[in-house]
Amino acid sequence: MADQSVEGLRARYGDRWRWLAVLTVVLGTMATVLSATVVNVALHDIMVEFGIRQGQVHWLATGFIAAMTTTMLASAWLLDRFGVRKTLSTAMAMFTLISLAGGLAPTPELLIAARIGQGAMAGLMQPMGMYLVFRIFPADQRGRAMGIYGMGVILAPALGPVLGGFLVDQFHWRWVMFAPAPVTLLGVWMALRFLPSPRSRPAPYMFDLSGMVLLGAAVAVTLETLNRLQDWPGDSVRIAWQGALAAILIIGFIVRERRAAHPLVRLALLREPVFLYATLGAMALGLALFGSTYLIPLFVQTSLGFSATEAGLLMLPAGVVLGMVFPVAGRLADKRSARGLVLFGIAMFACSAVLFAATGALVGFVWLALWAVVGRIGIGFMLPALSTGALNPLAPEQLGAGSSTINFARQLGGALGVNIVALTIEFGEHEGGLPTVSAFASAWWLVAVCVALAAVPIWKMRA
Template sequence: MFRRYGRWYRWLVVLTVMLGTTSMVLATTIVNVVIPDIMTAFHMGQGRAQWLSTGFLAAMATTMLMTSWCVRAFGQRRTYLAAIILFIALSLVGGLSDSASVLIVSRIIQGAAGGIIQPLAMIAIFQVFPANQRGRAMGIYGLGVVLSPAIGPALGGLLAHYFGWRAVFFVVLPFCLLGAVMAPFFLVGRDRSEERPAFDWPGFALLAAFTTSLLAGLATGRGTGWNSAPALSLSAAAALACLGFAWRELACRHPLLNLRIFANRQFSAAAAVSFAYGMGIYGSTYLIPLFVQTICHYTPIRSGLLLFPGGVVLAGAITIAGRLTDKYSAHGIVIAGLACFGVSFCLFAGVSGTTAFQTMAWWIVLGRLGLGLVIPALNAGAVQTLKPELLGQGSGAVNFVRQLGGAFGVTMVSSFLDWRTAASLEAVQMQLKGAIPPLRSCCNPYTCRPA
C-alpha cells in the first residue's frame, strides 16, 4: 500500500475510517433533537422513546467486541464494507418507517453495525502510524469525528424544521457512501497466513443477555418500582449473565473479550474513565435537547444551536490535545479535561426553566472543552501499553466500556427525568387542591419546590 500511494497513504486510511465513524457518531447524536417530534408522531411516552438512544448505544457496545474477530476472520476491508452497507440499509428503513416498533428496531440494528466500525478505525490507524505519531493521528481523526456532534444537533434541528424528523436519518448517507467507495482501495484485506479464528458464540449470547437485561431492568424499575418482581427478575438475570460471561471469557481459548487485559492497571484506569465519559457525554447530549424543548419550549433549531458552540470548541480542543498527547503524559491531560467536564455538570445542576440561552451555552462550552482534552489522551493512553497482538482486543474493550456507559447514562437520566416530572405533577395537583403553599416555578420539573 505504501508503494502504491506513497507517504499520503496513512492519511487516506484516516480519511476512510473517519467517514465511517463520523456517520456513526452523527447518527447517534442527531436523533436526540428530534425525539420530541418522534414522540408526537408515534404517540410515544418518554420511557419508550429513550430506547431510540439506549437501544442504539447498547447494540453498538455489544458488537464492538466482535471487531477484533471480524478483522482477523475477514480483514479490515470486508468488515468495514459489510458494516457500512448494513448501516445504509437501516438508515433508509428508519427514515421510511411507519411505526414506532420498526423505528426502534432499525435503530438497534443500526447501532450493531456502527459498533463494528468504531474500533476498526483505531486498529487501522495504529497499524499504519508509528508510536510517536499516533497521538497526532488520533487528534486529526478525532477532529473529523467530533465535528458530528458539533454540527449534528444544529443540522438535525434545521432538517426537522424544514423537512420533518425523517430527514435526519438520511443525512449520513453521503458520508457512508463515500467511505464505502474508498474502503476497497485503502483498507487491507485478511492476512491469509493466519488461521481463521473461531467465534465465541456463547460469550456473545451472554453479553447480549447482560446488556439487554440490565437496561430493561432499569427501564422496568422506573415504571413498576425498583422492588417489583419484573425489575428484580431482570436485575438477577443481568447479574447471572455477567457472571456467566466472565467465566466463559476466562475459560475460552478464543474469547470475545480477553479479560486478562484488565490486569494492566493503566488500561483498567482508562476503561473506568471511558465508562464515566460515556455516561456524561451521551447522557447530557440526550437530556439537554429534551429539557430545553419540553421545559423551556425551544424549537428543534434553537436547541441544536444551543449545542453548536460547544461542538466547535470540542473540535478545536481535540486537535490541540492530540499534539499534547505526543509530548506529555496522558494522565495530567485526562485529569484536566475531567475537571472541566465535572464543573460543567455542577453548573447544570442549578438549571431552571428561566436560565438564559447564553448561560447554558457557556456551561456546555466548558464541558466540551474538557471532553476535547480527554478523547485523544484516553484513546492513545488506553492501548499504548498493550502488546501488539492485544491491540484489537484493547480497542474493542475501551470502546465497549464507553458505549455501555453511554447506554447506562441515558437510561439513568431518563429515569431521573420521569421521577422529577412525576414529582412536579404531584406537587402541582396538591397545590390546586390547596394542600401546600404556591410553587415558585412550576414550569421546571427539576427545581419545582414549595415557596
C-alpha cells in the first residue's frame, strides 16, 4: 500500500506535491461555492414551476448557506479525529449523492431539504483548503498559495451563473443540481491519491455536540425570524417569540462554549484583536460575495427581462478579470499590510454596489458587467489578506480552529446577508407579483452600507 504520509507523498511527487494537494482542495471548494451560486439563475424558473414566491424560494440559497455555516465548525474535530484525507473524501462522496437526489426532487420542500444536505457537506469541505495551506506551506508562501486556492472560492461564483444559465436555457433547471457531481467525484479520487494521512493524532476528545445543536438551532431560528418579518405586523407576536428564542439560543451557545473542555468555537481566539477584526471583516466578505451573487441574476432576470444565459454571461467578465487579479492579490498579501488590502477591497465593492443601486435599468449589459467586475476585484483583494492577516499570528495547533472560525464568519455573513437582501426585496415595490427595479435598488444600498461599515474594525487591524 502506498505511503500517504507527508514524507511519502513528497518522495513520490517531489515539491509539486504541495500544489497537487492544493488543487485537490480547490476542487472541493469550487464544488461547494459552485453549488451555492449555480442555483441562483434557476430561481425564477423554480418559482414558476412550483408556484412559489421569492420569500420561499430564497431558502434554496439561505438553507444551503445556513447548513454550511453550522457544520463547518465540526471540521476542526474531524481533522483531529480522521485527518484531512478521510474527512474530505467522505464529504465529497456524500455531497455527490445528495446533489443527484436534489436534481430528482418532486416538491419544493424536498428540493430545499437537498440544498440543506448539500450545505451540510459543503460546510465540512470548505475549511479544509485554508487549513491545508497553512499546514504545508511556509509563512512566506502562504499568500501565494491562498491566492491559488482562493481562485476556487472566487471563480466558482463567477462561472456558476454562466453554467447555470446555459443548463437552465438549454436543458432544465434540475441540471443545476447535477452540475457539481462530476467535480466532487474527481475530487474524491484526488483526495485519496494526493492528500496525506496523519502519522499521529491528538488524544481523542468528545465532539461538542451540544454546541453544534445550539448553534444550528440559533442560526435556523434567526434566519426564520428574519424571513417572518415579511409578515409584519400581522404576525408580530410569533416574530417576537422567535426573536426571543433566537437570543436565548445564542446566549446558551456562548455559555456552553465558555465551559466546554473542547468547544466548537474557541472564543479565546476572539480575544486577539487582529483575529477579532479579521473575523468581522470575513462576515462582511460573506455578505458581499453571497449577497451580490444572489442579487445580480435575480435582478437582471426579474426586472430587466434577461434570460438565464444572459444573466450568467453578465458575471463571466468578472470571473475572467478576477482570475487574473487574484494571484496578484495573494502575492501582495505576503508583502503588504493586510489592513490596506482589505480596505481597498471594501472600497471597490462598496463602489460597485452603489453603481448597481444608482443606475439600475438605466444602463445596458456592458455597464452592468463592468459594475460586477469592480465588485469582484474588491472581493478578490479582501479574501487572501483577511486569511493571512488572521491566521499568520496563530500557533500551528490553533490553525484548525482559526480557519474554521474565519470560514464560519464568512458563511454566517453570507447567510444573514442573503436573508436580509431577500427581505428587503420582499418589502420593496412589486408589480404583477414580481419586485421592481426600485426594490432591488434598496437591497443594493443596504449591501453597500453594510460592507462599508466593515471598514471600521478593519481599520483597527495593525499593519
